[in-house]
Amino acid sequence: MPRTPKTIAVNGFAIFSPVHLSPGLWRHPDDRSLEFDTLRYWTDVARTLEAGRFDSIFIADGIGIHDVYAGNADAALSTAAQIPKLDPMLLVSAMAAVTEHLGLGITASVSYEPPFTLARRFSTLDHLTRGRIAWNIVTGYSAAASRAVGRADIMAHDPRYDLADEFLDAVYALWEGSWDDGAVIADRDRGVFADPSRIRKVHHQGQHFKVDAIHLVHPSPQRTPFLFQAGASHRGKDFAARHAEAVFLGEHSKTRTAANVAETRARAQAFGRNANDIRFFGLITVIVGETPAEAEAKYRDYQRYTDPKGALALLSGWTGIDLSRYSLDDPLPTIKKDNAVTSMIDTFAASERAWTIRDIITHNFIGGRGPVVIGSPAEVADELQSWIAETDLDGFNLSYAITPGGYRDFADLVVPELQRRGVYKTDYAPGTLREKTFGAGHARLPDTHPAARFRFDAAASLAQALASV
Numbered sequence: 366m367p368r369t370p371k372t373i374a375v376n377g378f379a380i381f382s383p384v385h386l387s388p389g390l391w392r393h394p395d396d397r398s399l400e401f402d403t404l405r406y407w408t409d410v411a412r413t414l415e416a417g418r419f420d421s422i423f424i425a426d427g428i429g430i431h432d433v434y435a436g437n438a439d440a441a442l443s444t445a446a447q448i449p450k451l452d453p454m455l456l457v458s459a460m461a462a463v464t465e466h467l468g469l470g471i472t473a474s475v476s477y478e479p480p481f482t483l484a485r486r487f488s489t490l491d492h493l494t495r496g497r498i499a500w501n502i503v504t505g506y507s508a509a510a511s512r513a514v515g516r517a518d519i520m521a522h523d524p525r526y527d528l529a530d531e532f533l534d535a536v537y538a539l540w541e542g543s544w545d546d547g548a549v550i551a552d553r554d555r556g557v558f559a560d561p562s563r564i565r566k567v568h569h570q571g572q573h574f575k576v577d578a579i580h581l582v583h584p585s586p587q588r589t590p591f592l593f594q595a596g597a598s599h600r601g602k603d604f605a606a607r608h609a610e611a612v613f614l615g616e617h618s619k620t621r622t623a624a625n626v627a628e629t630r631a632r633a634q635a636f637g638r639n640a641n642d643i644r645f646f647g648l649i650t651v652i653v654g655e656t657p658a659e660a661e662a663k664y665r666d667y668q669r670y671t672d673p674k675g676a677l678a679l680l681s682g683w684t685g686i687d688l689s690r691y692s693l694d695d696p697l698p699t700i701k702k703d704n705a706v707t708s709m710i711d712t713f714a715a716s717e718r719a720w721t722i723r724d725i726i727t728h729n730f731i732g733g734r735g736p737v738v739i740g741s742p743a744e745v746a747d748e749l750q751s752w753i754a755e756t757d758l759d760g761f762n763l764s765y766a767i768t769p770g771g772y773r774d775f776a777d778l779v780v781p782e783l784q785r786r787g788v789y790k791t792d793y794a795p796g797t798l799r800e801k802t803f804g805a806g807h808a809r810l811p812d813t814h815p816a817a818r819f820r821f822d823a824a825a826s827l828a829q830a831l832a833s834v
Contacts, residue, residue, distance in 0.1 A: 370788050371753050374760030374802075376423040376470065376646060377414045377772050381453045383445040385425065386650075386733030386764050388675025390667060391445060396767040402451060404459045410769045411460035414467055417776025418790050421468030421499060421798065422460065423593065423613070423646075423762055424453040428477060428514070429507025431682030435689040438509075441682070444675030454486060461494040466793035466801070468497050470593055475528060476505030477514050480535035480569075481576055487590045488540065488582035496586030496797030496808060501593040502608065504529050507682070523600045531571045533608055537816040538567045540589045543580035545821040559583070565821070588809055589816050591798045597625060606632030607815060610799070611644040613762055615709070615734050622647055622756040630757075638813045644759040644802060647752060650732025652739045652766060653778045660739045664731075667766045671730035680726060683709050693723040709734065732764040742782040749779075750788065 383391045383398045391398040400406035414422055430448050432438040441448050457469045469490070473483060490498040504525035505511065511519045520528065545563035552558075569576040594609035596602060597616075605612045606629050616622040630640040652667070654660035681688045686698050697713050697720050713720045720728075731737055738748045752758055765771030783789035794801045797808045810816050 370750065371759060372790060373749060373753060373783060373788050374420045374644065374646070376421040376762045377410070377419050378423050378425070378648065378762040378764045379410070380425045380447060381451040381456065382447045382449060384447055384675060386729070387731050387766050388444055388446055388679065389670045389672025390731070390766055393667065393670045393767050395770050398768055407456050408459055408463045410772065411464050411467055413769050413772050413776060415464045417772065417780050418793065419467065420760070420801070421470045423470040423501065424472060426450070426453050426472035427474065427503070427507060427510060429510030431678045432509050433685060433687050434678045434681035436687060440674050440678035444672050444678060446675040446678040454490070457490050457498065458493055461497065468499055468591065468798040469494055470499035470501055472501040472503055474503045474505045475532040476525065477510065480532050480574055481539065481578055484536040484539040485581050488580070488585045491585035491587050491590055492582070499591035499593055499798060501595065502529065503595065522598065526600045526604045528573045529604060531573050535569045535571065535574050535576050537589065537819040538569055539576070539580040541816050542819040542821050543567050544584050546584055549583050586797050586808060587799055591802070602629050602632055605629055607636050609643055610802070611646060613646050613648070615648040617734055617736055619752060619755045622758065626757045642811065642813065645757065646760050646762045647756065647758045648733055648735030648764060649761045650735065650737045650764040650766065651745055651771070651775050651779060652737065653742060653745050653774050655741065655778070657741050657744060660741060664739050667731055673726055676726040676729045680729060688722055691722055694721050696720065697722055697725055731766045735764065742778045745779050746782045746786060749783070
């Protein structure tokens with residue numbers, strides 16, 4: 366029997382900055398990126414995405430500045446290459462207030478703050494969004510970010526994931542194990558808000574973190590936020606296979622994407638999880654017009670505004686390699702550094718073609734290192750379905766050339782075509798983000814997830830209380 370086509374999921378991919386992955390396009394007359402520091406811009410984006418039945422908005426972040434190119438931040442500052450960069454956690458309440466279903470995915474690093482405070486903020490947002498919050502878990506690769514918080518240097522690549530594993534243990538204990546579901550009574554007649562016997566202190570004593578506290582927030586709709594991860598290195602795949610509910614991939618090759626998806630699903634099974642407990646999203650940029658000619662004309666127009674210096678600043682920052690020391694026609698150096706996204710270097714090194722620096726910055730001019738699909742609604746839909754069928758992806762993180770026009774074009778032109786083909790939802794499912802993704806009754810993480818071992822144990826809580834008497 367032919368396999369039933371997947372329903373394609375789509376997230377809007379954004380950053381709280383004038384430039385995300387299309388350096389120079391903020392200058393386009395139809396682009397609103399310069400409004401990035403206003404609530405109206407973000408509430409407009411949220412409404413656009415929800416009207417297009419997008420699953421989530423996925424907001425990238427990091428506290429480092431791209432200062433590798435030429436040994437300083439001048440190129441990034443002059444081109445607005447992800448600087449200024451504001452705190453996306455402060456956007457969520459406003460976007461949640463103007464939407465009902467849109468998931469709200471926030472990137473936060475395990476490298477720069479205690480688990481206790483981050484757990485508190487995510488629990489707060491999960492309450493305020495009624496269970497629509499997601500966390501994109503990242504480790505800090507930026508030397509500039511380490512210096513910004515007073516550290517002499519960054520941690521080596523693989524040990525960063527060891528730290529991340531411990532960080533997750535600590536926040537799981539807070540989210541899943543500090544409060545019992547029935548702890549909040551809110552009995553006005555008796556004047557009792559919560560039952561102390563159903564609340565316990567978390568004691569985490571690890572190599573990197575120590576927590577000795579009751580979680581400050583009562584259980585939220587999801588308890589643990591929906592978990593995104595983007596690890597594509599060998600160690601990153603293990604981390605994703607153990608913890609992630611959705612994995613973001615940034616490959617331009619269907620072959621490599623399919624291999625990464627299959628390998629991570631197999632690793633998840635080795636950790637005792639179901640292979641389908643993880644959804645996979647590929648980076649993609651869509652430039653669509655009513656006709657192929659209209660789409661090509663848009664693309665040529667956008668190319669007029671691209672900024673090579675901004676692309677070099679971003680690429681140098683991501684790879685940790687100062688590309689000002691090389692000719693544009695040199696092959697991309699494949700030096701692996703700890704202050705780098707090592708999977709990006711692996712992607713280009715293992716490609717079927719030899720990439721020069723000029724090739725890469727040209728490729729990165731619009732939308733980042735994922736594929737750029739240009740065409741009519743039918744042509745775009747064909748290519749999206751091809752990626753899903755050939756790679757086992759579940760959907761896409763949709764980047765843009767201009768914003769919010771790129772999202773609006775997708776919603777107005779591509780979504781109806783996908784709906785006509787029966788591969789895109791016509792309405793949202795009820796419930797939390799986790800339920801919308803995995804089905805009714807799945808508001809909380811499954812028992813096969815490592816967070817489950819931290820869940821509140823009433824007997825253990827009673828023993829703890831008696832021991833303290």
